[in-house]
Amino acid sequence: MKNFGKRFGVMSSLGVTMGHFFNTYIVDLVKGKKRYRTTEGIEARRQSDTEGIFTIQYPEEQLPLPEEFRVLPFLVYDEGENGEKNLRCTACGICSKVCPPQCIWIYRATDPATGKPSPHPAEFHIDIDICMNCGFCAEYCPFDAIKMDHDFELSGYTRGESHVFGLDTLMKPVSYYESIRPANAAREAAARAEKAKPKA
C-alpha cells in the first residue's frame, strides 16, 4: 500500500472532487435556506473561506455593487417645489468633448422669447453601445450634472432605435443619485455648500 498515491493518484484526486460535491449538500443541510437569496447569505458566500456552492444565481440574486461601480452616465435633475424637473445640465458640452469614444450629442435649447441660446439641453443623446463606461463625463462636469449609473441590465435587440438614449431615459432625480452613491453625493453637496458660503 505504500505506492497507493502513485498508482491511484487519479482516483484520489477524483475523491477530492467527489468530496466537494457531497460537501455542497452537507453545507446546504447545515446552513439551511437562508444561505440563498438573502443579503447575509450572499455576503457569507462571497468570502474566501466559504464552503459549498458559492454561485451567485444571478436573476434571482445579485452581487452587491460597490459604490464606484459605473456603467452608463445619466443626467441628474433637482426636483422643484411644484414637481418640475430642473436639470443641472447647462449644455456646455464639456462631457461630449472629453468623451473618448465620442458618444454624446447635445443640442442647446434656445429661448423662445428672445431667440438666444439658453443654458439648457434641448436634446441629449448617448449611444450606449459606443459608451465605454470610463466616467470622464462625470469627472469633468463642472455642475455635477452627469453621473455614472449602476444599472447594467441594458441588453436589447436593436441598436439604433433602443440603444441611443435620449433625455427621457437619461434624466434621473437627485434622490436616485443619492441612493446609489451616498458617499459621493454627500461629499459633493458639502463642497457646493462650502463654495456657496459668502467669504468672510
Place this chain on the structure above:
Amino acid sequence: MSPEGLSKPEYQVPQEMQNQVALTTLDRLYNWSRKNSVWPMMFGLACCAIEMIAAAASRYDLARFGMEVMRPSPRQSDVMLVSGTVTKKMIPQIVRLYNQMPEPKYVIAMGACASSGGPFKEGYNVVAGVDKFIPVDVYIPGCPPTPQALLHGLMTLQKKIESQSLKEVSWYQKGPGEPIPVPVLGPDLIDMRKAALIREKSQPVTEPEEAAVAVEEAAQNGELPAKEG
C-alpha cells in the same frame, strides 16, 4: 419545468383534471427545450472574453442556463458570442464561422467594440460594429459588460428564442438559405518584395570617407556635439 412557461392559458382544462393534464403548443415545447440548451461557440476576441470566461466559471455559472458547453466547432454551436474588438483582418473568419454554424443560429454582440466599434469606431483597422457583416440578435452594452450583464444578455436571447414560431422561422422554409457573403480583406499596399528595390533607390550616394569628413567638419563648426577624449 415551470408551468407558467409551458402551459397555454387560452386552453381551459377542466377543474378535476388540472393536476393531471397540462396543455401546451408545439411551439412552446420546442422553444422551451431549445432555449435551455444554447451552446456558445468557444472563441474570444479581446477583454470581453475574460468576462465571458468569468461568467462561465463557477461564480456565475452559465451551466444554470444550459449554456456551459462551449463548442470549439461552429458545426455544434448555436450562439456566437462576439466578445471583443473585431479587426478587419478577423471579420472574414467570423463571417465564415457564422456561415458554418447550423440553423438555428444566433449572434450576441458583447460589449461596445462588437456592437459599434466602441472607442475604435473610427480606427483604421477595426470594424465599426459586427452588425454590418452578420445579423446580430442581442446587443450588450458595456466596456466590458460584467458577467451579470452578459447573463442578462443571454436571458434576453432566451426571450427572443421563446417568441419565435415554428411556422415562421427561416430554417424551416423551403429551399436552402443563402449564406452571408464573406467580406474580402483588400490587398495590402505594403509589398515587402519591393522594399529592397525602394531602399536601394533611396540610399544617399555618399562615400564612407567623405561622410566621415563631413561629420568632422560639422563637429568643428559646432553643429554637432564633438566627441570627448
